Amino acid sequence: MMxxxxxxxxxxxxxxxxxxxxxxxxxSAMRLTVDACLEAVADAGLERSDIDGVACxxxxxxxxxxxxxxxxxxLKSALGLNVNWFGGGYEGPGPLAGVINGAMAIAAGLCNHVxxxxxxxxxSARVHNKQAGALSxxxxxxxxxxxxxxxxxxxxxxxxxxxxxxxxRHFHEYGTQAEQLAQIALTCRxxxxxxxxxxxRTPMSMDDYMQSRMISTPLRMFDCDVHCDAxxxxxxxxxxxxxxxxxxxxxxxxxxxxxxxxxxWDQISLTEMAAFDVGRMMWARTDYTPSxxxxxxxxxxxxxxxMIWLEALGLCPVGQSGAFVEGGQRIALDGDLPINTxxxxxxxxRTHGLGYVHEACLQLWGRAEGRQTAEHRVATVAAGGGxxxxxxxxxxx
Amino acid sequence: MPRxxxxxxxxxxxxxxxxxxxxxxxxxxxxxxxxxxxPGPICPHCASLEVEPHAVSGKGKVLSYTLNYQxxxxxxxxxxxxxxxxxxxxxxxxxxxxxxxxxxxxVRIDMPVRVSFLHVEDVWLPLFERDQ
Numbered sequence: 001m002m003x004x005x006x007x008x009x010x011x012x013x014x015x016x017x018x019x020x021x022x023x024x025x026x027x028s029a030m031r032l033t034v035d036a037c038l039e040a041v042a043d044a045g046l047e048r049s050d051i052d053g054v055a056c057x058x059x060x061x062x063x064x065x066x067x068x069x070x071x072x073x074x075l076k077s078a079l080g081l082n083v084n085w086f087g088g089g090y091e092g093p094g095p096l097a098g099v100i101n102g103a104m105a106i107a108a109g110l111c112n113h114v115x116x117x118x119x120x121x122x123x124s125a126r127v128h129n130k131q132a133g134a135l136s137x138x139x140x141x142x143x144x145x146x147x148x149x150x151x152x153x154x155x156x157x158x159x160x161x162x163x164x165x166x167x168x169r170h171f172h173e174y175g176t177q178a179e180q181l182a183q184i185a186l187t188c189r190x191x192x193x194x195x196x197x198x199x200x201r202t203p204m205s206m207d208d209y210m211q212s213r214m215i216s217t218p219l220r221m222f223d224c225d226v227h228c229d230a231x232x233x234x235x236x237x238x239x240x241x242x243x244x245x246x247x248x249x250x251x252x253x254x255x256x257x258x259x260x261x262x263x264x265w266d267q268i269s270l271t272e273m274a275a276f277d278v279g280r281m282m283w284a285r286t287d288y289t290p291s292x293x294x295x296x297x298x299x300x301x302x303x304x305x306x307m308i309w310l311e312a313l314g315l316c317p318v319g320q321s322g323a324f325v326e327g328g329q330r331i332a333l334d335g336d337l338p339i340n341t342x343x344x345x346x347x348x349x350r351t352h353g354l355g356y357v358h359e360a361c362l363q364l365w366g367r368a369e370g371r372q373t374a375e376h377r378v379a380t381v382a383a384g385g386g387x388x389x390x391x392x393x394x395x396x397x
Numbered sequence: 398m399p400r401x402x403x404x405x406x407x408x409x410x411x412x413x414x415x416x417x418x419x420x421x422x423x424x425x426x427x428x429x430x431x432x433x434x435x436p437g438p439i440c441p442h443c444a445s446l447e448v449e450p451h452a453v454s455g456k457g458k459v460l461s462y463t464l465n466y467q468x469x470x471x472x473x474x475x476x477x478x479x480x481x482x483x484x485x486x487x488x489x490x491x492x493x494x495x496x497x498x499x500x501x502x503x504v505r506i507d508m509p510v511r512v513s514f515l516h517v518e519d520v521w522l523p524l525f526e527r528d529q
Contacts, residue, residue, distance in 0.1 A: 139470055144404035150435055152401040153522050154479060154495045157469040161479045164463035165493075172461070172506045216479075217464040262441070266481055266493045267434070270461055 006285045007107035008100075012242045012249030013394065014113075015044025015235040016361045021197045021349045024124035025229035029069035030078055032231040033119045037079065040233035045246035046113060051235070052084045053111030055102035056118060057095055057353065059088025066125030068118075070231070075117065085110040093257035093278070094384025095299070095353020096392060100255050102236045112241045118354035119231035126227055147265060160224060160302060162265045162386060164216035167304035169270040171218060173319065176307070178218055180322035182209040184303035185222045185346050187331050192343025194333075194371040199226045200347040223303040228349035232358050248397045250364050256282030256382075256391035265386040271319075273305075274389030275312030275382065282380075282391045283314065290314040293393075294375035295363050296337060297356035299383040300344040309382045310339075313391065338373045353383040357392070364396040399472045402520050408436050411450035416514030416521025422450035423490065432490045455512030456528060457484040460491055464501050476501050482510055482525050498526040 017039025019025075019032040027035070041048060060071035072086040085105045093100055095118070102114035138157050143149040156162065170176050186209060192198035204222070212222040242249040256278035261268045268274065283289070290313060298309040307321035315337060316324035325331050331339045342348045342359040349355070360379040362368040382391040403413055412435075415422035424436035428445030432453070440448050462480035478496040483489070496504050497513065510525035 139399075139401060141401075142404035143401055144406075149403040149409070151493055153403055153520070154493055154524075155398060155400065155465070155469075155473060155477060156479055156493060158467070160467075161463055161465055164465075165461040165479070165481055168463055168506070169461040213466075215465075215467045217466075219463075264435075266491065270481070 003285055006254070008103050008252040008255045008285070010107045010239055011103040011236055011252045012239050013234055013252070013357070013361055014237040014242050014245040014247070014249055015040045015042070015046065016358050017041070017043055017233045018197070018351070018355070018358050019231040021199065021228050021230040021351065022123060023199050023226070023228050023349070024127055027229070029119055029121045030074065032121070032229060033070045033075055033117060034078060036231035036233040037075065037115055037117055040115065040235050044113070044235040044237065045244065046235065048079060048081065050113050051081050051115045053102060053105050053114035054081065054083055054086040055098040055105065055114055055116045056088035057092060057097040058090035061090060066121040069121050070119040083111075093259070093390035094274070094388035096357070096381065096383045096390035098354070099234070099236065099357060099392060100257055100390055103252055103255070106236060106238050112238050114236045115233060116236060116354065117231060117233040118352055120350065120352050121229045122227040122350065123229045150266065160216045160219055163302040163304055164219045165266070166270050166273065166308065167218050170304065170307065173271060174322060176322035178210070179206065180326050181218070181223065181303055181307065182206055183325040183328040183331065184300060184306045185209055187328050188300060188340050188344040188346040188348070191333060191341050191371060192347035195342045195348060198343040198348040199228055200343070219302060219304065222346070225301045225345035225350040226347065228351065230349060230351045230355070232351050232354040234354065234357055234361070247365055250361055251395045251397060252392060253288060253395045254282045254286035254393040256389070259387060259389070261387070263387045268387050271308070272312065273308055273385060274387050275308050275384070278382070278389040278391050279312040279314060282393055286393055288378065288393060288395070292378045293337065293380050294377055295341060295360070295373045295379050296339045297341070297360045297379070297381045298339055299353070299356065299385065300340055300346045301350065301385060303346065305385040306339065306344070313380060313382060333371055333373060341368060341371050341373060356381045356383060360394055364394060398474055398477070399470065400517050400522065402518060405519070408438060412436050413520045415450065415452070416516065416523060419514070420452040421455045421512045421523050423453050423484070423486070424448050425451035432487050434490060434492055453484055453486045457482045457510055457525070459496065459504065459506050459508045459510060461506060462496065462504050478504050480504065480525065495524045496526070497524045
């Protein structure tokens with residue numbers, strides 16, 4: 001893999017914002033979004049009129065689904081923004097696609113400051129309909145979707161069955177054990193207890209984990225993230241435009257977005273997913289190495305995905321994520337590689353992708369009150385599972 | 398158990414209806430002679446358009462599996478086994494299905510299996526049973 005031009009190095013994160021994280025929230029999806037975006041713009045030391053681009057993953061897809069109720073079009077109109085470029089859409093390198101696309105728009109010379117956001121209201125949706133989210137469109141009528149028509153006839157009605165297939169294969173090939181996997185959930189819970197915005201803040205023991213309900217072997221309820229209502233936003237700026245902003249810019253040192261396999265949940269490598277392609281690309285675009293990483297925010301929509309990202313990004317040897325996380329010390333806040341320092345999605349809430357970027361920036365700026373890591377110059381963020389995957393290497397200047 | 402059925406089209410019809418004649422039909426390329434799945438109008442290996450469904454043995458092995466305990470909808474009988482089955486004809490040739498006709502707790506990775514069709518409306522779902 002050779003790259004002449006590494007566009008992301010021209011882009012920095014200059015501000016972050018996040019709404020309340022509710023389960024549920026009484027605010028509208030747009031109000032949550034506005035709260036996050038205005039906070040991010042102010043945090044960057046910018047005015048609303050400075051924003052000339054908007055990016056989002058996945059956008060509202062014209063269906064008002066609580067998975068993504070607000071898209072770039074609606075936000076642009078609500079905030080009265082004049083933009084040179086805006087875009088969203090599900091198809092792309094996973095939950096970080098908004099960041100990656102927004103950075104491209106800046107590097108291409110279309111924009112100076114791009115507002116990237118992600119809103120989700122799955123908690124309030126489930127107050128009215130317990131099946132919302134997991135089962136939308138998966139139980140009625142004939143299935144014509146490119147991907148799900150191969151799963152729903154066999155009563156694969158939730159993504160957890162697919163993640164469970166990855167987990168079972170990991171257990172089989174590498175001898176990974178339930179007590180090792182549990183450390184992802186336990187670590188997230190310990191971190192969430194230090195995060196006032198986290199959904200679950202009561203202690204969780206190994207017994208609690210092992211006794212939690214089996215959903216799809218080997219994954220239990222505590223291996224699944226927790227629905228919430230929230231919006232997260234970040235401001236991306238051209239690096240020379242970033243110099244006017246209030247805090248040291250966080251450079252996007254490298255991105256990973258590759259997919260060298262079929263876009264498929266079952267044809268893709270079960271132990272590598274898209275993640276290994278993504279990791280190889282990211283490290284090919286930088287002189288930094290995995291040993292430079294001070295903290296990692298790794299997607300935990302399901303705990304097994306965090307394990308696979310650890311391996312995919314070279315943060316531990318391939319197949320050895322189980323041994324790496326065993327006991328939990330290494331990945332704790334005061335360990336060699338703190339992960340998911342705000343409680344992740346497992347205990348913090350399923351802010352879905354951008355929440356990890358928000359937390360990485362808090363850490364890099366030394367603003368993660370109550371849960372600040374000792375070393376905080378280089379952070380990595382990775383999000384997605386199966387064929388969805390993207391990653392960022394972030395460096396504070 | 399309730400089954401949501403696929404919408405049939407010119408590309409996937411053979412796979413979903415081959416069971417009417419007891420055949421598991423998988424797309425195969427005349428250019429490179431390799432099988433591929435899911436079926437489509439072009440070979441993803443060599444880009445040949447000379448592709449057509451071809452009957453395979455229906456034998457394979459379990460690549461991975463999970464016991465689903467969550468009753469996503471009321472009529473589901475849990476636990477049921479979701480598995481990825483790799484067909485005997487070619488490494489990597491695989492799809493998701495259910496393992497039926499045995500104790501779910503006895504399913505293992507690498508267990509040999511053979512196809513067993515379940516007829517629902519105009520579709521013959523290729524499920525799998527343990528192959529002794």
